[in-house]
Amino acid sequence: MLKPAYLAPDERHLLARFWRSASGFWRGPQAWRAWLLAVLLVATMLLQLVTQYGLNFWNRDFFNAIGRKDGAELVAQALRFIPLAAASLSLTVLSVWARMTMQRTWRAWLSNHLYDYWLDNDRYTRLRFVIGDHEAPEFRIAEDARLATDLPVDLALGLLNSLLTVITFIGVLWSVGDSLAIQIDGVSLIVPGYLVIAVIAYSLLLSATTILIASHLTRVMQENKRAEAELRTIGTHLRESGEGLAQPDLRKSGRHTIGAALKAVIAIWRIYCWQLMRLTLVTYTSLLVTPVIGLLLCLPKYLAGTMTLGEVVQAAAAFVVVQSAFNWFTENYAKLAEWASSANRVASLLLALDAVDASGPASDHDSSGAAHGSNEPPRIAGQTSGADQPTTSSSPVSRR
Template sequence: MSETRAQAEKDETKAGALPEAELVKRPMAAFWKLTKAWLTAPDRGNARWLILALVLLTVGQVAVQIRLNIWNRDFFNALENRDFAAFRWQMVVFLMLAVGAMAVAVYQLYTKQLIQLAWREWLTKRILESWLHEGRQYQLEMAGASADNPDQRIAEDIRVSVDLAVDFVGGLLTCSMMLAAFVGILWTISGPLHLGFVGIDASIPGYMVWAALTYAIIGTTLTLVVGRPMVGHNFARVAAEADFRFGLTRARESGEGIALIRGEVDERRGLERLFGNVRGAVRRLMRSQRNLMYLTSGYHSLAMIFPTIVASPAYFSGAITLGGLMQIGAAFGQVQSSLSWLVDSFPRIAEWRAAVNRMVNFREVLDELDALVADPSQPTITVTEGDPDTLVFKGIEVAFANGTTVIQDATAEIHSGERVLIQGESGTGKSTLFRVIGGLWPWGAGEIVTPPRETMMFMPQRPYLPLGTLKESLSYPAGPDKYPDEECHKALERVGLVRLPERLHDEERWDRVLSLGEQQRLAFARLLLHRPAWIFMDEATAALDERNQDAMMQMVLDELPESALVSIGHRPGLEAFHTRTLKLQKAEGGARLTRPPRPPRQQPRWKIPGLKNPLKRRPRVPV
């Protein structure tokens, strides 16, 4: 039974192990590069002054500890000599030192937290700029890149990377100063150790220093050997936790769909499987921590008595007083603690390296996407801005990230004021073609010349409604102050959302409060406010009944008669609102963009009271 369990633990450890190349040098070098970029950036704020303040406070902390070490000697000497006056004075000195230590510790912690916050804010801003830039957040998901759960990497991994890095630098700075100060004290007060061996007299100067150094080297070496697997196990744990959290978020966001099809049992099964990954990763980490705890617990327990044992011969021989013995013990503790910083910090170092690895990996994947788009030697779709009155496709070939071609040799030209409907079977790449126009899809070849981006507006099937007030959703992506409330009221009433104007400044999850049909009508109201010259609709009326679809389309023609309209749609009656049709026809090697024969014009299915007939001929104007 024990052999079976041991084999199971071995298999779990092997499953959670990571390639050595992913754990060590490259992430650390990249993180150091980010650190230097922050300290030299024009928007670093008062980071340098905060770091200087932290150094000065650390010097103050070390000075207090040195004075406490001297107090330790004088206090115990007063006790040994039964000198009550000296004892009373040492209590006063201790109170003053305690107040000083408290003040230094408080401001040292506060300064360190200010540095952590400033650094995290700067790094988060930089990574957000790279992630939410020209569709990189979308391309990252479509490329299947090895940077899962960007929310976890931005929110949690950056925090852990920054907070622990500042903690470690502060700890190393303190340990270095303590070591420099107390090595001298320990060397002086411990004196030489005289040895007699085979008639030869020998002495070891500052023998307590060598004892502390030997003790720390042994402990550090054993810690590195025993604790090394913890880095990989921490990485696996963080990734598993992120996947589990994403599964919970997805279940919450999709609560209605899960409830309607009674999918709770299957959803629980999936979440339990994700938590099983968490459990396995945590168990592997726990075993590593257990093994390390055996070592560190014994190491620190022995350190409590080790200096007293080593220095006791000098005390019993009368070479040092009780105060001197206590001072040696305290100084040895400071030296040994400084030298053993790695032993104490190793579990947190393992966690930090895992977070740095994930954060740096995420940044590198974003940089690779930027390089792919910017590299002229790579076969990518070139999107350039040109004539504001023309949209041109020049031999466009659209592929998936894995290289599979979905659209081949698409060539077309659309002019300002035209209304073009793009149709095709499911899977021919209609929506992907829209993503190409929007500059989101770099995979493929060819060139697209678009109007200026600020003249274009895209309307997907499910409109994006940001968190905040209804007016913020209506004005998006512009700010809520750009449009007066009166204009927003008119736009909402124009699309039939007559109950919403009075809630313009209410803050809700509007993507949940409104039905999909209402969200699509809100997108048309947004269109009325922005009044773009080019409108791109991807199944933007799919959730509306035909009556409301015709009403929305007719409204666009009436309110924005000069705007170009490019639509994707399958619903009956859409042809009546467009002047021509392009079709993506399935073919071997990818769909082709063709122009089918022009069908006879038909009247819309629904005649909406109060709306003009979009097909009614206008009287010719004499030339």
């Protein structure tokens, strides 16, 4: 009897299923620890922002002293820099500890939840009877669950920091840059807050370009993970075949099978490389050009004598900081794609395990296997019968 066709759920459904399980870390009896770490991270971020704000004004005063060739003021500014640098360093180290502690504890919680759900009620042996995307469950729990909990912490903190940075430094750009007078055909045009307008327009252009050239990155990364997991699974089969734990016929076709799997991995990796090359073209161009744009925008007022050297450096630094904050989406697009692909793979496994329970108790499948004369023992994690031997397939992802 033919199995019904498997229709993959859409990404919104997958992410909702992932969050339904992963959010238990923030709702359980031990959730107060997670929230305490979150409060510590936000407090550290706010203090880092205050320090960065102080360093921005230190830049102004230091370069103003250089412009005046004031040796005594330069010494005073050098001494003022020491506590600012020490505070910034201490807060950065503290934020690394708090962030990695949160990631570690969330991963441990989700991994234990997934292992329990996979192994309880004999689901790990009944999973093969379910149609769906659930190959290499052990890899999904070990690797994809790690990425699916590590990256949200980085992304959420980065987004919050970007929002707070914009709120803080947009005022610096507005006050230091003030307005710019432009002469067009003898008509004087005053542009208020021209540095703010410029940084918003520049950031929107970069974000739109990123979306345009990297729209397929999530799908490519998900296909890459699938191919890598299949290669690992086939390698496990070959090792078990050598140990006498798998079907003898696997030894004969093993080299051909793993060669085809490796070929599929290399093919999708080539497409992944192409996608990252295009994304890097945008991000690295922004990294090189943004500081120069900030300086060039300040030059007219500096040459006109309405802006000091220190204010030029301060405004240019604030321009880079605000642009980087506005450009959070562009700089983190690859991370967003990687998180979505990992969360989707974990969610696909969860949906398959949900379907195992929906299909009936374990005894039903055991009796079904006996009725068909199967003498195959139940599988353990990482062990697959010859009948379930994975086969490689050409990647459905095309380079675009």
